[in-house]
Amino acid sequence: MKIGIIGASGAVGRQMLVCLEESDLQIDEIRLFASPRSKGNVLKYKDQMIEMDVVEEDSFEGLDYVLGAVSNELSKKYLPYIRKANAVYVDNSSAFRLLDDVPLVVPEINGEDALKHNGVIANPNCSTIITMMAVAPINRLSKIENMVTTTYQAVSGAGNQGIEELKDQIRQIDENEKVEPKVFPKQIAYNCVAQIGSFLDNGYTTEEMKMMNEGRKILHLPDLKVCCTCVRVPVYRSHSIAVRLVTKDVLDLSEVCKAIESSKGLKLFVGEDIPAPLETSDQNDVYVGRIRRDLIDEKGISLWCCGDQIRKGAAANAVQIIEYLEKHK
């Protein structure tokens, strides 16, 4: 099997390489692609040192899969080259996620959708993956009708530059230097920024609408209603989400806990044992806790979930999509 990674020098691209190394996939060749700035830099894969190259029209010839960790623009630009090479493109950008002929996949939830691909499979938004992982077992017990989700998103969601911005600002404040936000719209150190993505006419951000639009597609719930607030917090790499959902039927909380506990990729926390984003850092599992009856509606359930944004929220999920395809071909 031959796999390429585009955007290999970024936070997600590097993690994809690590996740490939951790996987059981039998890989014969890996090609890494990045911007001209990174050309010639090397990354380690098992005992090989792989040099990064820039994408050319024929870069993908002979590859089985291409993992994408680039912008929507670059994703659209490179897709024809990938199609020409007959490789399958697993894309982490949002460029193709809502297209009818592109499966949007979290393998533990709707892996079978991936089998109906047309050359492109989209990896969902990071907060959406983590939230859907936590709520899918509940949805299997009784259809989710609506959700109010509030996120606590790590700076890694903006890539390496987001991580660097938090580090820099913490140092600048310590040394009494002026803080000038560049990556985030406001200072992120010791602050919360209630804007991720850009604003739409309805007052929601692009990031907030992904939770509803992508959630509908992943859970196969075209009528699911989600009201989301996305907030950036000074955490390095794991997202947390407070979820309040209403199901069709009244569920037993112990049944909900059992369903979560027995789901692959989830770790259940009960009682006073609560998950925190720091503890999920560099873990593939999504942690779910604080499961309790809603105080407004008897069909409501509240919970708190955390997951590594770079791993399950991006790179690990993409590699798991390839694993799923390989297992089911």
Add this chain to the structure above:
Amino acid sequence: MKIGIIGASGAVGRQMLVCLEESDLQIDEIRLFASPRSKGNVLKYKDQMIEMDVVEEDSFEGLDYVLGAVSNELSKKYLPYIRKANAVYVDNSSAFRLLDDVPLVVPEINGEDALKHNGVIANPNCSTIITMMAVAPINRLSKIENMVTTTYQAVSGAGNQGIEELKDQIRQIDENEKVEPKVFPKQIAYNCVAQIGSFLDNGYTTEEMKMMNEGRKILHLPDLKVCCTCVRVPVYRSHSIAVRLVTKDVLDLSEVCKAIESSKGLKLFVGEDIPAPLETSDQNDVYVGRIRRDLIDEKGISLWCCGDQIRKGAAANAVQIIEYLEKHK
């Protein structure tokens, strides 16, 4: 007028002294009380240096008001001394908040309740004050039926020791030292901790239930239902709250904005101009923004509010209660 402050050495107590200095109250004497550890330390008030003393049975004789910034236990212990001196006790602890004969007051919302006091007036919980400030103008337009609130609470909510713990942990991580949480149940630096207060049988924390129980009393809405998740974040002194509420009638968003804009103590942010906790630091006003139509229920509204936990969430509100009483006597 003669005023005493108990717990004067803490974050809230010190802020009370500053808020008294900023107020228009004509104060003839201020007495400061703290633990034996702080006895003899001085705090500045205008051009006076005031020495802190420990509380004795007759400490409050001759005072008109006592402001309390101590634990529930100490508040209960000192109340008989305050009553004996015929002073009015404005208490920031939660010891008396839900008692029938104790008004629970946010002056801009239910100031008139303060006039019916029986010697004790309670200052509400900090997140509750900030949230109620933001939603009260909406409740005046149409009764709020339920709310889902998710908080982003600053470390100052745990007093000076909370602030010191965040500072220490940032330094420890920078110097590769081991982090050992003392004040908060988990590391707070670069993390989110979804537990404030202690857990109750229903799975909610004591802090989370305050939003419903105190909110009902402040808004005079005995049937209000609130489902709250309280989370500590690495921010120094301002709390933020994501609110999703449902009113009895469908409201016009521009009417909601107008009501918030014209309310005393609130600052409205519209469109892409969003409030952040850092910007409310050391401000008495509560900032409200991101007002948008809920995507689940047409009677639903979502918003984001931020307020200084030590000022409007505690000290400023307490001093404003005294101002209200003085103005209406």
